[in-house]
Amino acid sequence: xxxxxxxxxxxxxxxxxxxxxxxxxxxxxxxxxxxxxxxxxxxxxxxxxxxxxxxxxxxxxxxxxxxxxxxxxxxxxxxxxxxxxxxxxxxxxxxxxxxxxxxxxxxxxxxxxxxxxxxxxxxxxxxxxxxxxxxxxxxxxxxxxxxxxxxxxxxxxxxxxxxxxxxxxxxxxxxxxxxxxxxxxxxxxxxxxxxxxxxxxxxxxxxxxxxxxxxxxxxxxxxxxxxxxxxxxxxxxxxxxxxxxxxxxxxxxxxxxxxxxx
Numbered sequence: 001x002x003x004x005x006x007x008x009x010x011x012x013x014x015x016x017x018x019x020x021x022x023x024x025x026x027x028x029x030x031x032x033x034x035x036x037x038x039x040x041x042x043x044x045x046x047x048x049x050x051x052x053x054x055x056x057x058x059x060x061x062x063x064x065x066x067x068x069x070x071x072x073x074x075x076x077x078x079x080x081x082x083x084x085x086x087x088x089x090x091x092x093x094x095x096x097x098x099x100x101x102x103x104x105x106x107x108x109x110x111x112x113x114x115x116x117x118x119x120x121x122x123x124x125x126x127x128x129x130x131x132x133x134x135x136x137x138x139x140x141x142x143x144x145x146x147x148x149x150x151x152x153x154x155x156x157x158x159x160x161x162x163x164x165x166x167x168x169x170x171x172x173x174x175x176x177x178x179x180x181x182x183x184x185x186x187x188x189x190x191x192x193x194x195x196x197x198x199x200x201x202x203x204x205x206x207x208x209x210x211x212x213x214x215x216x217x218x219x220x221x222x223x224x225x226x227x228x229x230x231x232x233x234x235x236x237x238x239x240x241x242x243x244x245x246x247x248x249x250x251x252x253x254x255x256x257x258x259x260x261x262x
Contacts, residue, residue: 002234004029009079009086011066011123012093014038016193016222017143019048021090024226025233026057030088033079035064058083066093066119067111072126080130087138088233089127091120094143096158096195098202109157116161121168124183128176137180139233142169143225144187146248162187166244173242182241186228189214189248193222215250 008025012018013034022032032052038044045061052059060082062075079086094116097108124140131138147155148162166185173183190196190210196219200207211219228245231237246252 001029002236003088003230005084006087006233007031007033007079007083007085008088008090008233009033009035009076009123009127010090010092011035011064011119012143013061014044014048015092016197017188017191017225018092020193020222020226021092021229022048022052022059023055023057024223024230025088025090026052026055026059028230028233030233031083032057032059033062033075033083033086034059035062035066035075036093037063037065039063066091066123067114069122069126072119072122076123076126076130085130085134085136086127087131087136089124089138089140090143090229091123091140092143093119094158094161094195096155096199098154098199099156100153101156104156112157112161116158117164117168120165124168124172128172128181131181132176132179135179138182139237140169140172140176140181140183141229141232142183142185143229144169144185144244146187146189146246146252148187149246149252150254169244170242177241182232182237184232184240184242185244186225186232187244187246187248188220188225189251190219191222191225192219213251213254214248215253218249220247220249 008030014036026032064071064075144165145162147159148166151159169185
């Protein structure tokens with residue numbers, strides 16, 4: 001129970017990776033607050049809340065659009081009232097447009113920037129300001145991607161947002177280090193869950209082709225991403241900040257975009 005008494009906030013909390021993170025941090029003793037776009041009365045919310053309760057994990061859920069900074073602030077206010085000051089911050093919400101650069105619309109570009117990059121910034125900044133004001137230490141873990149290193153022409157806006165997230169991580173890590181707030185990134189490769197899984201569902205032939213490009217021959221699983229997040233949240237981690245945990249099975253070692261997905 002390394003995280004006993006701490007409160008974690010997770011955006012995109014009802015996605016495959018978000019749920020896995022909530023379970024992992026909750027099993028280690030943290031209270032868990034999630035936000036997503038699902039209606040609070042939807043079966044997805046009710047069923048996952050019941051699972052957390054069965055595991056004796058204290059949790060809350062709010063329907064939030066992370067691209068709205070005022071909504072983020074109200075959410076964190078509510079979390080602090082219900083569960084305590086958030087000390088573990090996991091900006092995880094993201095969307096993706098499967099389209100080449102010449103077909104990418106201004107609306108698609110703008111929406112991905114607002115959710116994937118702006119939303120992560122609003123959430124991390126809002127939580128960090130409260131930690132600094134309260135003289136509390138904490139952890140911020142961004143969920144990035146291997147495509148922040150390696151451009152993929154079928155998801156251009158997504159690549160740009162993840163590259164921007166990497167620099168945001170470094171800037172915040174440097175600025176917040178004197179306050180005892182460590183900021184890191186977990187960058188998965190192709191996870192057999194979440195956005196990657198939906199892309200493969202839309203294009204089934206890509207799954208096997210893409211798997212062949214992964215040097216270890218396996219895709220990541222959501223629980224593996226969650227484990228790395230928990231490792232970075234562990235109080236025993238006192239030195240690691242501004243770092244990227246790249247867990248892509250060697251995929252980024254392969255030069256250039258994937259020709260089978262373009």
